[in-house]
Amino acid sequence: MKQSEWELIRALQRxxxxxxxxxVGIGDDAAxxxxxxxxxxxxxxxxxxxxxxxxRQAQPARxxxxxxxxxSLSDIAAMAAVPRYALVALAVPPELATSxxxxxxxxLLGLARRHKVALAGGDLSAAERIIADVQVLGIVExxxxxxxxxxxxxxxxxxxxxxxxxxxxxxxxxxxxSSVWPPLKRAVRAHLYPQPRxxxxxxLRRRFPLTAMIDVSDGLSTDLDHLCQASGVGAVIYAxxxxxxxxxxxxxxxxxxxxxxxxxxxxxxxxxxxxxxASAARRLKALRRRAATHLPARLAxxxxxxxxxxxxxxxxxxxxxxxxxxxxxxxxxxHFARTKRAR
Amino acid sequence: MKQSEWELIRALQRxxxxxxxxxVGIGDDAAxxxxxxxxxxxxxxxxxxxxxxxxRQAQPARxxxxxxxxxSLSDIAAMAAVPRYALVALAVPPELATSxxxxxxxxLLGLARRHKVALAGGDLSAAERIIADVQVLGIVExxxxxxxxxxxxxxxxxxxxxxxxxxxxxxxxxxxxSSVWPPLKRAVRAHLYPQPRxxxxxxLRRRFPLTAMIDVSDGLSTDLDHLCQASGVGAVIYAxxxxxxxxxxxxxxxxxxxxxxxxxxxxxxxxxxxxxxASAARRLKALRRRAATHLPARLAxxxxxxxxxxxxxxxxxxxxxxxxxxxxxxxxxxHFARTKRAR
Numbered sequence: 001m002k003q004s005e006w007e008l009i010r011a012l013q014r015x016x017x018x019x020x021x022x023x024v025g026i027g028d029d030a031a032x033x034x035x036x037x038x039x040x041x042x043x044x045x046x047x048x049x050x051x052x053x054x055x056r057q058a059q060p061a062r063x064x065x066x067x068x069x070x071x072s073l074s075d076i077a078a079m080a081a082v083p084r085y086a087l088v089a090l091a092v093p094p095e096l097a098t099s100x101x102x103x104x105x106x107x108l109l110g111l112a113r114r115h116k117v118a119l120a121g122g123d124l125s126a127a128e129r130i131i132a133d134v135q136v137l138g139i140v141e142x143x144x145x146x147x148x149x150x151x152x153x154x155x156x157x158x159x160x161x162x163x164x165x166x167x168x169x170x171x172x173x174x175x176x177x178s179s180v181w182p183p184l185k186r187a188v189r190a191h192l193y194p195q196p197r198x199x200x201x202x203x204l205r206r207r208f209p210l211t212a213m214i215d216v217s218d219g220l221s222t223d224l225d226h227l228c229q230a231s232g233v234g235a236v237i238y239a240x241x242x243x244x245x246x247x248x249x250x251x252x253x254x255x256x257x258x259x260x261x262x263x264x265x266x267x268x269x270x271x272x273x274x275x276x277x278a279s280a281a282r283r284l285k286a287l288r289r290r291a292a293t294h295l296p297a298r299l300a301x302x303x304x305x306x307x308x309x310x311x312x313x314x315x316x317x318x319x320x321x322x323x324x325x326x327x328x329x330x331x332x333x334x335h336f337a338r339t340k341r342a343r
Numbered sequence: 344m345k346q347s348e349w350e351l352i353r354a355l356q357r358x359x360x361x362x363x364x365x366x367v368g369i370g371d372d373a374a375x376x377x378x379x380x381x382x383x384x385x386x387x388x389x390x391x392x393x394x395x396x397x398x399r400q401a402q403p404a405r406x407x408x409x410x411x412x413x414x415s416l417s418d419i420a421a422m423a424a425v426p427r428y429a430l431v432a433l434a435v436p437p438e439l440a441t442s443x444x445x446x447x448x449x450x451l452l453g454l455a456r457r458h459k460v461a462l463a464g465g466d467l468s469a470a471e472r473i474i475a476d477v478q479v480l481g482i483v484e485x486x487x488x489x490x491x492x493x494x495x496x497x498x499x500x501x502x503x504x505x506x507x508x509x510x511x512x513x514x515x516x517x518x519x520x521s522s523v524w525p526p527l528k529r530a531v532r533a534h535l536y537p538q539p540r541x542x543x544x545x546x547l548r549r550r551f552p553l554t555a556m557i558d559v560s561d562g563l564s565t566d567l568d569h570l571c572q573a574s575g576v577g578a579v580i581y582a583x584x585x586x587x588x589x590x591x592x593x594x595x596x597x598x599x600x601x602x603x604x605x606x607x608x609x610x611x612x613x614x615x616x617x618x619x620x621a622s623a624a625r626r627l628k629a630l631r632r633r634a635a636t637h638l639p640a641r642l643a644x645x646x647x648x649x650x651x652x653x654x655x656x657x658x659x660x661x662x663x664x665x666x667x668x669x670x671x672x673x674x675x676x677x678h679f680a681r682t683k684r685a686r
Binding site: 021022028030031033035036037041043044045046047049051052053084085087088089090091118120121122123125126127128129131133135137 | 364365371373374376378379380384386387388389390392394395396427428430431432433434461463464465466468469470471472474476478480
């Protein structure tokens with residue numbers, strides 16, 4: 001994996017020794033802080049920088065505002081917490097001025113309303129490039145936040161929804177392809193307006209003993225690696241079971257990429273990746289109509305895919321449709337290593 | 344005053360209607376959120392952008408890390424709250440890489456330790472310019488946070504410490520002046536390592552019925568205007584009573600600026616500006632050794648200066664040493680209006 005970002009995070013973890021009140025600290029999707037007698041606080045911050053995380057012309061202001069909040073809400077979902085308050089730091093180039101910022105906030109506030117999140121404050125300034133940093137504070141029942149580090153060998157690995165659509169949408173926008181064709185339209189929408197899996201995460205937490213969870217923001221290969229590293233385990237996943245976006249052949253040729261590649265390394269899907277003990281995994285897989293045994297399980301309106309299992313060691317192996325296994329390396333988004341390819 | 348930033352904040356205030364749990368929302372130094380039965384949570388976010396808020400070559404990484412946290416701690420101080428946790432979003436140009444970031448965090452963590460603030464999490468990425476956004480979560484006794492909006496006509500206005508030193512330090516750095524001479528050295532230090540007035544704010548809160556408080560981050564003229572606007576009042580302040588940084592004449596000539604101008608419009612002093620009823624103001628002014636009636640009051644090791652009083656209306660008047668009054672307009676830092684002059 002690309003080491004630079006992780007090395008720095010680890011150096012900080014060493015320096016920031018355990019502090020009373022910090023239940024889960026640096027290195028997870030969000031920090032978990034001791035709150036009231038019955039609840040913990042969950043806090044997350046996510047930075048969006050123009051030309052690094054997005055291109056201005058590929059992203060209407062409204063979509064950007066939506067996505068800036070959606071990213072943080074997804075982090076809250078990954079802890080199985082409930083979001084409450086948001087703070088927004090926004091820097092806007094002078095040539096864009098306030099009308100752009102109004103659109104940005106319209107997108108952000110629309111999503112906030114849907115999830116009953118209150119905009120509690122923020123900070124506005126100017127900059128040469130658009131910068132948005134959104135913090136979300138949420139709550140979770142005391143000791144019940146789901147961290148990344150609890151996966152154990154023998155447990156089963158699941159992922160929600162479909163993977164790769166967001167990246168496909170981005171490629172469609174960048175290639176200037178028409179998106180009137182429904183599959184491409186859906187992909188563009190998945191990129192611009194991803195749905196944080198808040199309801200699903202809470203439903204999962206209520207019904208299943210989740211041992212580890214993370215949101216797929218950097219791509220399955222990278223985020224599974226994060227989960228495995230935090231848990232000190234390896235994994236075996238099966239290509240045929242990964243819910244990869246379906247890619248029309250002409251588009252696959254034009255972009256010279258496969259649906260599986262987009263699913264493994266695309267990122268920004270904001271789906272949930274989680275692990276369960278075997279018995280709970282069987283219960284989860286039974287969550288479907290009896291007649292529909294060929295379909296994946298569903299919860300809170302979202303499909304749940306059993307993609308593999310946790311093993312000893314540190315390697316992640318990908319088994320292809322022919323049963324051949326090869327080691328999977330994180331090919332997702334490492335911010336320090338891939339700056340040049342602005343998304 | 345420069346309207347653009349305030350117009351946007353007001354538009355957002357209108358859209359973000361009162362929400363249960365948000366005691367003080369958009370437009371104050373920090374948001375106050377309902378926490379436990381005995382405490383409220385105080386949350387703030389502050390964005391530092393290269394070429395907007397600082398110049399890379401004028402600011403060692405360690406000082407920048409320090410200052411990124413100091414700004415947010417100062418917001419927490421302005422609410423008379425106690426900081427607990429910090430989250431840091433940092434974007435670093437690839438050419439600076441991790442050694443720069445380590446220095447940044449060394450500065451930040453040093454200040455955090457001094458105030459018993461735990462680094463609870465963050466977000467790292469790359470960008471063309473350095474971006475640091477620091478959030479701090481603190482606590483305050485229920486209903487006891489000091490907002491900006493409580494000042495009433497007849498009350499007295501105080502400011503802590505000295506004003507203008509930070510801006511003088513910045514000008515010294517920018518002009519490439521030697522800073523071995525003690526007054527200039529102190530000014531450079533005031534700019535690079537400002538001290539958030541946390542201990543002072545708590546001591547004030549315990550002993551005096553503060554009606555409004557704000558930290559001087561944009562300059563006295565701008566921050567007094569913010570306080571007056573929020574409270575719906577005006578003010579009269581006296582030039583001779585403003586604790587302006589002392590400016591050696593050759594430096595004043597070279598920079599063509601006076602100590603009073605730096606004090607009024609310089610900004611980034613992170614001192615406290617607050618209001619008190621007249622009786623409490625008398626008590627506060629008595630906080631000095633009996634023999635030292637010519638010196639200002641002191642609390643928590645910091646001087647407190649009585650600079651004027653609150654009046655009806657909306658105007659802020661500055662009375663000069665000859666007793667002439669003129670209207671004072673916010674000449675401090677409006678991010679939307681003064682982008683070109685990167686500090």
